[in-house]
Amino acid sequence: MTKKFEASGPAAALDEKKPPLWIWIQLFLDSASWVVAIILALLLRYEMGIREEQLVSATIIMGVAVVVQALAGYALALYRGRYPFGSFQEAKALVFVTVIVAASITLSLLVLYEAIGIGRSVGLIAFPFACLFMGAARYAKRLYVEGKNRPGDGAQNTLIYGAGFLGNSLLTRMLQEADSPYFPVGLIDDDPTKKHLRLSGVQVLGRGDDLPAVIRRTRATVLVLAFSHVEASVVRRISDAVTGLNIRVLVLPPLRDMLGGGAPKGFSDFRDVAVEDLIGRRPVDIKVDEIAGYIKGKRVLVTGAGGSIGSELCRQITQFSPAELIMLDHDETGLQHTQISITGRGLLAGRDTVLANIRDAAALQEIFEDRRPEVVFHAAALKHAPLLQQYPIEAWKTNVLGTLNVLRAAGRTGVSHFVNISTDKAANPTTALGHSKRVAEKLTAWMARQTGRKFVSVRFGNVMGSRGSMLPLFTEQIRVGGPVTVTDPEITRFFMTIPEACQLVIQAGAIGRGGEVLILDMGEPVKILDVAERMIAMSGKEIEIIYTGLRPGEKLHEELVGTGELDERPLHPKISHTQARVQDPAGLNLEAWLARVEAEQGIDIASIPDDEADEPGGNIRVAS
Structure with missing residues (x-):
C-alpha cells in the first residue's frame, strides 16, 4: 500500500512562500514589454536603420530594464498581490515603477554611451511604449476575469x-x-x-x-x-x-x-x-455621541423594555457603555426578544432583565432600592386609544398611577435623570389615552419640582413599525385580501421612525430642564388615505378601502403643541421646549378624570381654559 506524505517543516514553509504562478507570468509579460519597447525605441531613434552591433548592445539595456523592473516592482508590492488587478492603485504603482526603470536606462546610457553606441534618448522613447504594453496586458486580464465571472442566465x-x-x-x-x-x-x-x-x-x-x-x-x-x-x-x-x-x-x-x-x-x-420609505422622515440632526455622556458609566433602567420604543432604547443605550442596563417589563416574551437583540442570547437568567409591573408600587420600590438606577427611561404604557376609550380605568391604572409609582421610586432613590415618554395625543387631549398621558406629564413636572432634578417628558407622534401603529394593521389587512379600513378620507397623522424617536428620548435626558416637555418638530402631517393607497399599490392587489368614521374622541388632525403651551427652541431648531403644568398626586381624582374623558369626546378643546381642561377635579365646560 502506498502512503502519501505531506510536506512539513522548513521545506513546506518555503513552499508556501513561493509566489503564485500568475505573478511570474505578470513579471514575464512586463519584461517582454520592456524588450519590445526598447526595440521600438531603437527603430524610431535611428529611423529604422539599426546596425547589428547596436542590437547586440541593446541586450545589455534590456537586461538592466528587466532587473530594475523586477526589483522596483517587488519593492513597491507590484508583484506581491497588494493591488486589485487593473485598478487605479495598480496603475499608479506601475507608472512609478516604469519611471524608475526609464531613469535607470537613461543613467546607464549616459555612463556606457561610448562603449555600446546607443543614443541616450532611447530610455525616454521606450518609456511610454512600456507603460502602454504593461497597462494593456493588465486591462486584458481584467476583461477576461470580469467576463468569466459575469452573472449566469438566471440573473x-x-x-x-x-x-x-x-x-x-x-x-x-x-x-x-x-x-x-x-x-x-x-x-x-x-x-x-x-x-x-x-x-x-x-x-x-x-x-x-x-x-x-x-x-x-x-x-x-x-x-x-x-x-x-x-x-x-x-x-x-x-x-x-x-x-x-x-x-x-x-x-x-x-x-x-x-x-x-x-x-x-x-x-x-x-x-x-417599504412604506416607511414612501412616508419618509429625515433624521433629526442630533449629536447623540456628544450629549449621551450622562449615560456612560451609569446604572440605567428602562421600563417597558419589551416594547417597540423600550427595546430600541435599550439597544441604543448599550452603545454608550452604561455601567449597567436594567430592562424592566411585565411581558416576559418581550423581555426575551430585547435581550436576544442585544446579547444574542435569551436565557433571561441575568440581572439585566427584571420582571415586574409598574402598577405594583411595592415591587417597584424594592427593585429601585436594590438596583439603585441613576438614569430612568419610562416607556411602559398602554397606548391603544380605541381600547382604552372602552376601558379608561386601565389607562388610569397604568399610565397615571403606574407612572406615579415609577416617579416616586425614582425620587426616593436619588435618580438624577428621568425621561417620561409621552405622545402627541397629550396635546389638547380628547381621549382616555391622551388624558392619561397628559396627567403623566404633569406628575413628572411635579416630581421635578419636588426633587430639583432633571425629570422631563418627551412628546412625539406615531412611530412607524411599532406595535399598535396603523402600518402593521394595513399590512395584515392587505395580506388577507382586505378591505383596508380608514376612519376618514381627510385624516392625517405625524410619523417618525423608531430609531429617531429613541434618539430624541436620549437627547431629552441631556438638554431637557426639570419639568419640561420636549416636542419634536415632526414636519408635515401625512394623509392616512395616501399611505393606504400606496401600500395597496405596492402589494399589486386590488383591495377595497372602506371608511369607518372617526371613533369617540379621535381627532381628524393631531397636534403636538397644546393650547397655551409655548413653542420655544432654545437649544435645537427641531426640538421645542414647553413647561408642563404641575399636578400634585394628592389632587388626583379618578371620578372627576373619568367624567372629563367622557365629556370631552368630540368637543372643541380650545374652548376650555387651560386651567380647567387638564386638572382632575376641576369644572368641565362642554362646547355647545
Whole structure:
C-alpha cells in the first residue's frame, strides 16, 4: 500500500512562500514589454536603420530594464498581490515603477554611451511604449476575469438608478460575481452631463422621467436605487412612475446598518421599498455621541423594555457603555426578544432583565432600592386609544398611577435623570389615552419640582413599525385580501421612525430642564388615505378601502403643541421646549378624570381654559 506524505517543516514553509504562478507570468509579460519597447525605441531613434552591433548592445539595456523592473516592482508590492488587478492603485504603482526603470536606462546610457553606441534618448522613447504594453496586458486580464465571472442566465435584468460612486460600485459588484442574482442592463441618472456615460460597458439610458420606456426596452424586472440617502419624495416619484410595469424596486439600508450587523450579507442587503420609505422622515440632526455622556458609566433602567420604543432604547443605550442596563417589563416574551437583540442570547437568567409591573408600587420600590438606577427611561404604557376609550380605568391604572409609582421610586432613590415618554395625543387631549398621558406629564413636572432634578417628558407622534401603529394593521389587512379600513378620507397623522424617536428620548435626558416637555418638530402631517393607497399599490392587489368614521374622541388632525403651551427652541431648531403644568398626586381624582374623558369626546378643546381642561377635579365646560 502506498502512503502519501505531506510536506512539513522548513521545506513546506518555503513552499508556501513561493509566489503564485500568475505573478511570474505578470513579471514575464512586463519584461517582454520592456524588450519590445526598447526595440521600438531603437527603430524610431535611428529611423529604422539599426546596425547589428547596436542590437547586440541593446541586450545589455534590456537586461538592466528587466532587473530594475523586477526589483522596483517587488519593492513597491507590484508583484506581491497588494493591488486589485487593473485598478487605479495598480496603475499608479506601475507608472512609478516604469519611471524608475526609464531613469535607470537613461543613467546607464549616459555612463556606457561610448562603449555600446546607443543614443541616450532611447530610455525616454521606450518609456511610454512600456507603460502602454504593461497597462494593456493588465486591462486584458481584467476583461477576461470580469467576463468569466459575469452573472449566469438566471440573473434578473436590473436597472441601477444613480450613476455615481455607489451606483458604480454596485455595478462592478454585480458584474464580477458569478452567482449574482442581478445582471445590470442599464443605468438611470437625472444628471444631464451623464447622458452618454458608460460604466464597465453599461450605459446611462435616460433620466427618471424615461423610466417606463427604458424598462420596456431593456425588459428589466428589478430597479435598484443607488442613493446614499433616499428622499421620500424621490421614492414616491419613482414608485409612481413604475406602477403597473411589473418591476421590483429595491433600496439599500444606510451604510452604518450594512456595516453594523456583523459580516456583510452581500446582495441580501437589498430590500424592497417599504412604506416607511414612501412616508419618509429625515433624521433629526442630533449629536447623540456628544450629549449621551450622562449615560456612560451609569446604572440605567428602562421600563417597558419589551416594547417597540423600550427595546430600541435599550439597544441604543448599550452603545454608550452604561455601567449597567436594567430592562424592566411585565411581558416576559418581550423581555426575551430585547435581550436576544442585544446579547444574542435569551436565557433571561441575568440581572439585566427584571420582571415586574409598574402598577405594583411595592415591587417597584424594592427593585429601585436594590438596583439603585441613576438614569430612568419610562416607556411602559398602554397606548391603544380605541381600547382604552372602552376601558379608561386601565389607562388610569397604568399610565397615571403606574407612572406615579415609577416617579416616586425614582425620587426616593436619588435618580438624577428621568425621561417620561409621552405622545402627541397629550396635546389638547380628547381621549382616555391622551388624558392619561397628559396627567403623566404633569406628575413628572411635579416630581421635578419636588426633587430639583432633571425629570422631563418627551412628546412625539406615531412611530412607524411599532406595535399598535396603523402600518402593521394595513399590512395584515392587505395580506388577507382586505378591505383596508380608514376612519376618514381627510385624516392625517405625524410619523417618525423608531430609531429617531429613541434618539430624541436620549437627547431629552441631556438638554431637557426639570419639568419640561420636549416636542419634536415632526414636519408635515401625512394623509392616512395616501399611505393606504400606496401600500395597496405596492402589494399589486386590488383591495377595497372602506371608511369607518372617526371613533369617540379621535381627532381628524393631531397636534403636538397644546393650547397655551409655548413653542420655544432654545437649544435645537427641531426640538421645542414647553413647561408642563404641575399636578400634585394628592389632587388626583379618578371620578372627576373619568367624567372629563367622557365629556370631552368630540368637543372643541380650545374652548376650555387651560386651567380647567387638564386638572382632575376641576369644572368641565362642554362646547355647545
